[in-house]
Amino acid sequence: METVQACELCGGRAFTPVLSQRDLLFDRPAPVFQVVRCDRCTLLFTNPRPVGAELAAYYPEDYYYRSQVDCLFHQYQDGKARSWKRRLKAVLLEHYYGYPPAAAGNHGWLQRLLRGPLLSPLYVYVRTWRDPFLIPFVGEGKLLDVGCGLGFTLARYREWGWTPSGVEFSAAAGRYAREVLGLPVFQGELLDAKFPSESFDVVLFQHSLEHFPFPSLELREAHRILKGSGRLVVMVPNAGGVDARLFGRWWVNWDVPRHLFHFTPRTASALLAKAGFRVQRIVLDRTPTNFVASILYLGKYKFGAPRTSERALRLAFRPVSGVLALLRLAGHMTIFCDKA
Ligand SMILES: [Zn+2]
Numbered sequence: 001m002e003t004v005q006a007c008e009l010c011g012g013r014a015f016t017p018v019l020s021q022r023d024l025l026f027d028r029p030a031p032v033f034q035v036v037r038c039d040r041c042t043l044l045f046t047n048p049r050p051v052g053a054e055l056a057a058y059y060p061e062d063y064y065y066r067s068q069v070d071c072l073f074h075q076y077q078d079g080k081a082r083s084w085k086r087r088l089k090a091v092l093l094e095h096y097y098g099y100p101p102a103a104a105g106n107h108g109w110l111q112r113l114l115r116g117p118l119l120s121p122l123y124v125y126v127r128t129w130r131d132p133f134l135i136p137f138v139g140e141g142k143l144l145d146v147g148c149g150l151g152f153t154l155a156r157y158r159e160w161g162w163t164p165s166g167v168e169f170s171a172a173a174g175r176y177a178r179e180v181l182g183l184p185v186f187q188g189e190l191l192d193a194k195f196p197s198e199s200f201d202v203v204l205f206q207h208s209l210e211h212f213p214f215p216s217l218e219l220r221e222a223h224r225i226l227k228g229s230g231r232l233v234v235m236v237p238n239a240g241g242v243d244a245r246l247f248g249r250w251w252v253n254w255d256v257p258r259h260l261f262h263f264t265p266r267t268a269s270a271l272l273a274k275a276g277f278r279v280q281r282i283v284l285d286r287t288p289t290n291f292v293a294s295i296l297y298l299g300k301y302k303f304g305a306p307r308t309s310e311r312a313l314r315l316a317f318r319p320v321s322g323v324l325a326l327l328r329l330a331g332h333m334t335i336f337c338d339k340a
Contacts, residue, residue: 001048001049001050001051001054002048002049002050002051003047003048004045004047004048004049007038007040007041007043007045008043008045008214008215008216008261008271009038009041009043009267009270009271009274010038010040010041010043012038012039012040012041014038014039014040015036015037015038015039015047016036016037016039017034017035017036018035018036018037018044019034019035019248019249019254020032020033020034020035020249021033021035021249021250021254021256022256023058023256023257024250024252024255024297024301025063025255025258026058026060033046033048033049033256033257034046034047034048035047035254035256035262041267041270042264042266042267043261043263043267043270043271044239044261044262044263044264044267045260045261045262046256046257046259046260046261046262049213049257049260050257051213055213055257058257058258059169059170059258061170061172063170063258064149064150064170064172064173064176090160093134093137093160093161097134097135097136097137098136098137098138099137099160099161100137100141100161133153133156133334135157135202135204135231135233135336136231137161137162138201138202138229138230138231139201139227139229139230140163140201141161141162141163141201141202142162142163142165142199142200142201142202143157143162143163143164143165143200143201143202143203143204144165144166144167144195144200144202144203144204144225145157145164145165145166145167145204145206146166146167146190146203146204146205146208146218146222147167147168147169147205147206147207147208147211148166148167148168148173148174148177148183148185148206149168149170149173149177150173150176150177150181151166151168151173151176151177151178151180151181151183151185152181153204153206154166154177154181154183154185155181155183158183162202164183164184165183165184165185165186165200166183166184166185166186167185167186167188167189167190167193168185168186168187169187169188169189170187171187174186174187175187190218190221190222191217191218191221195225196225197224197225198224198225198226198227198228198230199225199227200225200226200227200230201226201227201229201230201231202226202230202231202232202233203222203225203226203230203231203232203233204232204233204234204235205218205222205232205233205234205235205236206233206235207235207236207237209234209236209261209263210236210237210259210260210261210262210263211258211259211260212260212261213260215261215271216271216274216275219232219271219272219274219275219276219277220275220276222275223275223276223277223339226339228339229338230338230339231280231336231337231338232272232277232336232337232338232339233334233335233336233337234268234272234334234335234337235332235333235334235335236263236268236332236333236335237253237259237262237263237290237331237332237333238263238264238265238284238330238331238332238333239253239262239263239264240264240265240266240329241284241324241329241330241331241332242324242327242329242330242331243290243291243294243324243330243331244262244331246294247294247295247297247298250294250297250298250301250302251294251297251331252290252293252294252297253290253294253331253332265282265328265333265335268333268335269282269335272335272337273340276339276340277337277338277339277340278337278338278339278340279335279336279337280336280337280338281335281336282328282333282334282335282336283333283334283336284324284325284326284328284329284330284332284333285321285325285330285331285332285333285334286321286322286324286325286326286330287321287332288313288314288317288318288320288321289314290331290332291317291320291321291324291331292310292313292314292317294331295308295313295317296308296310296313
């Protein structure tokens with residue numbers, strides 16, 4: 001274990017403990033980890049924290065299946081199965097998000113319908129505007145996913161017309177992305193991949209930035225490899241949301257010790273600015289997945305309640321998470337940045 005002496009964001013050296021929790025994802029009774037807040041800049045981080053092989057032990061092979069297969073694989077399969085929905089989305093992507101026509105295919109009647117004054121604004125709003133995975137198309141569409149895991153999200157972006165690349169630390173997950181999904185994925189750290197300067201249109205950190213011991217280093221490297229007109233997209237939990245407060249130490253996204261940092265819109269924006277990025281907009285996630293996961297944690301670990309139907313809970317809490325997203329208090333955020 002390593003004790004962090006200086007704050008990653010401001011260099012401050014005085015921290016206040018906020019909460020303590022054990023590894024709930026793998027239900028390990030010990031050790032207990034502590035989340036602290038920097039007294040100067042309010043950055044939240046796990047301290048002390050495991051390092052090297054000790055940290056790697058918290059990422060067993062089934063971690064990637066546990067955290068990704070449930071949600072992402074189903075999205076991926078959904079895209080394959082319901083082709084009319086996928087086509088509809090492709091048309092919307094072309095007309096409102098600048099995607100190349102190849103991704104949309106030839107659906108003349110659908111395009112005419114969507115251009116209609118009545119249907120399109122509502123449809124765009126419902127189907128796409130609040131989709132945290134939706135990235136407006138940039139330049140030639142060269143997209144790098146840092147910490148791509150099994151590669152399901154990358155495969156989805158490829159389907160939408162992007163040219164995908166990935167970096168993944170886990171050998172097993174990287175192999176799956178390469179061999180099963182046929183994606184070009186570098187196995188190792190971003191800094192070791194040594195991509196040429198200004199070679200990507202989009203660099204994406206999809207729930208990976210909070211896992212790095214030194215996120216500033218990763219962001220500076222992302223800045224170097226992004227084209228001048230490129231965009232950085234960071235998806236992270238929002239520790240400043242209502243659910244973090246409501247569920248306290250049972251909030252699913254503390255996920256200690258894998259989550260080394262716990263960002264709020266304010267601290268994430270400050271860290272991004274420090275690395276040379278300008279935040280364009282922050283989209284709060286309206287899906288109830290994490291709210292429901294926190295309810296299940298609370299039920300299981302605090303009250304010993306029998307497992308409830310996750311599907312039913314998701315349906316019940318969909319309106320709640322929708323309202324939280326509108327109020328900008330939801331537990332997940334997607335931050336869109338350009339180079340300052
Ligand atoms: Zn600080």
